[in-house]
Amino acid sequence: MAKYGFLGLGIMGSAMAANLVRAGFEVTVWNRTASRCAPLVALGARQAATPREVAESCDITFAMLADPAAALEACSGPDGVAAGIGSGRGYIDMSTVDDATAQTISTLITERGGRFLEAPVSGTKKPAEDGTLILLTAGDQSLYDEAGPAFDKLGKKRLFLGPVGQGARMKLVVNLVMGSMLAALGEGLSLGLKGGLDGTQILEVLDAGAMACPMFRGKGPMLLAGEEYPASFPLKHMQKDLRLALELGESLGQNLATTAASNELFKRVRIDGHGDEDIGAVYRAIR
Numbered sequence: 001m002a003k004y005g006f007l008g009l010g011i012m013g014s015a016m017a018a019n020l021v022r023a024g025f026e027v028t029v030w031n032r033t034a035s036r037c038a039p040l041v042a043l044g045a046r047q048a049a050t051p052r053e054v055a056e057s058c059d060i061t062f063a064m065l066a067d068p069a070a071a072l073e074a075c076s077g078p079d080g081v082a083a084g085i086g087s088g089r090g091y092i093d094m095s096t097v098d099d100a101t102a103q104t105i106s107t108l109i110t111e112r113g114g115r116f117l118e119a120p121v122s123g124t125k126k127p128a129e130d131g132t133l134i135l136l137t138a139g140d141q142s143l144y145d146e147a148g149p150a151f152d153k154l155g156k157k158r159l160f161l162g163p164v165g166q167g168a169r170m171k172l173v174v175n176l177v178m179g180s181m182l183a184a185l186g187e188g189l190s191l192g193l194k195g196g197l198d199g200t201q202i203l204e205v206l207d208a209g210a211m212a213c214p215m216f217r218g219k220g221p222m223l224l225a226g227e228e229y230p231a232s233f234p235l236k237h238m239q240k241d242l243r244l245a246l247e248l249g250e251s252l253g254q255n256l257a258t259t260a261a262s263n264e265l266f267k268r269v270r271i272d273g274h275g276d277e278d279i280g281a282v283y284r285a286i287r
Contacts, residue, residue, distance in 0.1 A: 001025065004150055005054035005061035006045075007074055007081070008095070009036040011231060012121070013064035015128035016094075016154050021045050023153045030054050032070075051075070052084035055114075060090040060147055062119075067240055068101040075108050085114035090143040092117045094135075096175070096237070098244045099165035106139060106164045115140040117147070118164055120171035121155065125232040132156040136174075138167035172248055175241040176259050178215065182279060183262040185216055186286040189223055193287075199224040222280040229277040236275030238282075239266035 002025070006017040009031040017040055021027045027045045029037050030053070037047040048054045051074045055061045061081060065071045071093055075081045081091055091109045093102065093116075102118045109116040116139050123133035135151055135158035137144055144160050151158050161167055185206075192202045203220040206212065222229065229235075242263040249256040265285045274281045 002059040002146070002149070003028070003057065005029070005048070005058035006040075007031070007051055007054060007061065007063040008065040008070075009040065010064070010066065011125050011234070012128045014039065015125065016062070016064060016133075017045065018043060019129075019131050019153050020150060025150065025153075028054050028058055050079035051081045052079045055081045055084035055089065055091065056086065058089070060092060060143070060150070061085075062150070063091070063093045063095060065093075065095040066237065067095070068097040068244075071095045071097050071101060071105060075105050080108075082108040082112050082114070085109055085112045087113035088115070090115045090117065090140070090146065092119050092137075092143065092147060094119045094121055096120045096171050096241055096244075097168055098172070098247065099168040102138075102164050102168045115143040116164065117143045118167040119151075119158075120167055122171065122174050123155075127156075128154075135159070136161060136167045136170045138162055139164045169248065172241060172245040175238060176245040176256070179238050179242050179266060179279070179282075180258050180262045181213075181215065182219060183265050183282055183286070185220065186223055186283040189220070190283075190287045219280045222278065223283045229274070229281040231276060231278045233279050234276055235266060235279050235281050236270050238279045239263065239270050239275070242266060 004020055004025050005028045007030050017029055021043045028048050029040045029045045030048045031037050041047050091114055106116040117137055118139055119135050119137040121133040127133045131153055133155040135155045138161040193199055206216055266282050268285045269281055
């Protein structure tokens, strides 16, 4: 049985690594804040001191890190993944980054003889816990095939999208739509409430028609409830993804006026100190 490594034990990574351990795989974990490894070690994982140590001891190493800077840092330097990857071993970065960062990481890994696959995910905390994420992969086809048993414990659907960079682009498209939809939901609820409509009935109408979707069912009651926004997907990460989508649009000559407006709402809430709250906290800038 393959030995797996996992780097990054935040909201998503901790749940994903736990699913691999519970499935009976041998898993070695690392996190920049080492204490976050303790719950995984209690489940049966081994803890490593550096990303390099993980890559040296595992057939395939997964990573779920906060942003492009963190993803690059984990791969670089004497204690990074690239220094320990070795010939034939695999590195699968599931972080949400831009396509250029994915390609840079791919080069770092393949120059050392390793294989690279990007695999950002669509889904938040609950799908990560339930193993029902959607995996958006691109890169080394042989690594995609070899990682299948692990992927099947992490997600309900996986797609192979071609060369490195296409996974990142697909993820940014998905989150662009998600962020703009959530901002529109907030505006609709706020307008309706100020016009004397019942918020629960607004959600009921939306759920009965063509706009019915799991996100509205999950986030709508949170927006109506008011002040508490426990994080399933931190707002600061959504704002980062919207910014990356805008940069991609600029590079490709694509107008993203709706995304730009949504980004400003998320950015305002992040600047006001609510970046660690759930994406539903964008409602703070709307109501």
